[in-house]
């Protein structure tokens with residue numbers, strides 16, 4: 536017997552594959568029709584002699600050219616919009632550290648649908664109106680702030696818009712207001728725990744925490760398990776990106792085995808990043824997303840640069856929306872060191888297995904004489920010892936396990952807890968100081 540109370544929107548969440556695909560085709564056609572009001576897409580289609588009527592099946596989507604971050608920059612600020620600015624009520628913008636920032640516009644309906652998607656995610660993992668929800672994301676342009684805020688309100692929880700930083704105050708809110716559900720990036724979740732330790736607060740006894748939404752940056756399964764154990768919560772992976780609204784794109788269900796991507800909002804493709812041809816389910820490639828439930832600024836076949844795979848098979852939770860695996864990283868995050876391709880997450884996976892280590896680490900790449908090398912600095916855990924022989928043995932063991940994983944021998948340095956730099960936002964894991972000889 537299906538328990539409808541497990542679903543925020545049973546009608547959409549319980550659709551069969553056939554129903555999902557029928558709805559996708561209908562929404563795709565509507566989206567293409569809207570896109571012809573965008574000067575950018577109109578020209579794109581005209582240039583290759585494509586018309587929305589040529590898209591008759593979901594497979595025909597492949598006739599449409601990809602949209603890239605560069606396209607968003609080139610048309611900055613409003614060049615891709617499919618509606619007039621008069622119909623938009625909010626915009627979000629990325630930081631734009633490299634080149635022009637990017638802008639995403641939203642109509643009233645876009646914001647409504649975004650809130651519904653986030654509420655659906657939070658409900659799926661057991662959040663209910665009687666919960667108290669605290670958001671540790673920065674508000675403002677960063678979509679993790681307002682995105683979760685409106686979603687949590689839509690669900691009906693009491694919300695604590697604490698915003699980023701000031702960990703002591705966050706913890707006071709958690710204990711005073713009886714916070715049960717928190718949204719945090721993984722690096723900040725571990726930071727909160729460290730500060731709780733300093734303050735003598737035991738999350739198991741002194742708080743009511745039970746659910747954590749963690750996302751916005753890559754993290755390993757080992758990191759998740761650690762965070763769950765530290766804070767006494769169930770932690771669910773949350774994937775989002777500003778170009779796709781923000782949070783609410785894909786979220787883990789209670790099975791904690793892959794994130795359901797909401798296919799009534801997005802069409803997902805996984806392609807080989809070099810050939811741009813589709814890869815079979817189960818294989819890793821670049822995720823490409825098409826928005827099919829957005830008015831102001833639909834994006835067609837947007838190249839996310841994020842590497843993941845579709846998890847084959849059915850999810851026991853009963854939802855047929857496809858599941859994407861934990862992100863392997865962004866294609867731009869890949870380190871190429873002496874011809875070997877390495878993702879920072881591979882290093883994290885190894886480090887997090889060592890109970891003696893804390894959660895903060897930094898990978899530095901540099902050129903020594905002529906060769907490039909990697910140094911991995913990692914903080915020791917609170918109970919660290921200063922027994923030289925034991926530390927030496929530990930360093931050797933970590934080096935050997937990293938060698939097995941990345942096929943290169945890094946310099947491993949164990950450093951005191953709290954000594955590596957911290958950021959309020961997403962963690963910076965790699966510092967590249969290499970001299971690039973052309």
Ligand code: ADP
Pocket residue numbers: 629630678749750751752753754772773774775776777778839841861862864865
């Ligand atoms: P920016 O591009 O400035 O980081 P966003 O806030 O839009 O701005 O970040 C979106 C990106 O964050 C995604 O493309 C992805 O690389 C990363 N990301 C978001 N959620 C996750 C997650 N759950 N796991 C791994 N990476 C994530």
Ligand code: ZN
Pocket residue numbers: 788789790795850851852853854
């Ligand atoms: Zn599921």
